[in-house]
Amino acid sequence: MRIGIQDGQLFLGFGSIQRVFDDSSLWDPLIRLADHYSAPRTHGEAAAFLERECGLSPGRAEEIVEIFRSGHYLIPAGSYRPEDRYSRPSLFYRLSGADSQEVQKRLADSHIVFLGCGGIGNLMSVTLATAGVGQVTLVDADHIEKSNLTRQYLFTESDVGAAKCEVLARELRSRNPDVEVCTIRRRMTDLSDLAALPEADLLVLSADSTGITELVNAHCVTTETAWLNVCYVNDIAVWGPLIVPGKTGCWSCRPLTAQAPSGNAELDALISCINRRYQAPSHGPTNMLSSALASLDALKYLGDFGFVQSLGRRVGVWTHELRLDEQPSIPDPDCPTCGPLQP
Ligand SMILES: [Zn+2]
Missing domain, CATH: 1.10.10 (Arc Repressor Mutant, subunit A)
Structure with missing residues (x-):
């Protein structure tokens, strides 16, 4: 102390x-x-x-x-071993009053799936793998491009052209041989693609293809898999909600993102056109911020320590103004997706 x-x-x-x-x-x-x-x-x-x-x-x-x-100031005699790989994080878990050996065991027994191996997938997977999460599955169909190197930090010039998930897997294995890393080079375009994924304790959505959020939500509610949304909206670093089917509301319970006006087909079509042309201003520091806060919540959830900030709410850090914004994902008993699961 x-x-x-x-x-x-x-x-x-x-x-x-x-x-x-x-x-x-x-x-x-x-x-x-x-x-x-x-x-x-x-x-x-x-x-x-x-x-x-x-x-x-x-x-x-x-x-x-x-x-x-x-006051969580004391640790059991002999419990801190500086030579242990996980010794420093063990002190962090004790700040929440958790038994750090139990936390580490829960992490080692966990399986996390990343949908998307871009900036957020890079940073989160290396954070979770080096923290000792036992099993990591990386899903991505894309190849590395030069324009990725400004934020997808585990890729180098010599990796350009290679499959993202394979290079990322190589990097994770080289950093922690205790972790089992699997790759799936496949685009997730419908529910049958998602149904082919292995069972996991947590699925992280760090990909931004159109319609993927609704698909992942439907898949995770059906399979009762917890999932965490992580992204950025221009200069806002966003993480959450962490959705735990049967315990929290889901992505479909109430709109968490801006919608088109109902009953006006022309404006609806125009908005769709405008949004399709949108190119996200992806930036390293904003990626890092969303990834850092989401990684902390993923570790808390899998390791069962402390308070998971994004449980049932979507949180944004406005990086240009340094302010917090949040949207609760309130459970809707009539939700067509998760209604039947709610207590
Ligand atoms: Zn719902």
Whole structure:
């Protein structure tokens, strides 16, 4: 843990575990106890230390020990092994109070499928594979082009012309041999293509072909597979919703994207024409931001720790203005796609 004093306040830890103490009479015992816990101690030993070294009453000593015990500041003796590949993330999982060995086991037992191996597929798959997700399936029919290299960072000049999913698989295997990586070089154009996919604990949609979102939603609701939408809309980095059939609303419950006006065929046709001509301004940093936030949620969901921010909501970070936007995916009991599954 880190500890420090700023503007007349003692900060015990920072971020989600942070506690702030204005009462300076507590600073001495808190700092001394933080140091005392740098070696393996029982809580009884820690309380006795406070009574002996700081002259606290047994009740007061117990209260201070409880701050450490309940605040996710401590890890079990011997649980941090710097030589272990996953040692540093294990400390991150403990910030949420999770048993890091259990989290790592759940990740190792998980299978994640990526539909799309572009910028988001590159960044998310390498994040999940190096974090120790046991099985990764990469789905993409495209070949690498020079114009991809500004954001699809695992591809190099010498990979231009090669199949995206094969090169990405090679890169993931070279970074973590513990992970089983499979590839499917195929375009997903209808429900039968999706039905041929292997069973997974989570499917990530990081492809932007027309109509794919509705297809993936229908497939995932039918097979009761959790899926996560990740994309960017111009300069907005978007992740979510994470849809868990039977627990959250689905993509079809209510429109999450702008629609054409109903009952006006001419304007509807014009909007379709305009949108078909649209070329997405794909940019490395925006790809990275959506991928980072979506990867964190994917790890939380598969590893079952912390709070999954995109569960049942679509979140956007407006990168030019640094503000957050969100749309809940409210379950609709009459939804034609997921209605029958809802509790
Ligand atoms: Zn629905």
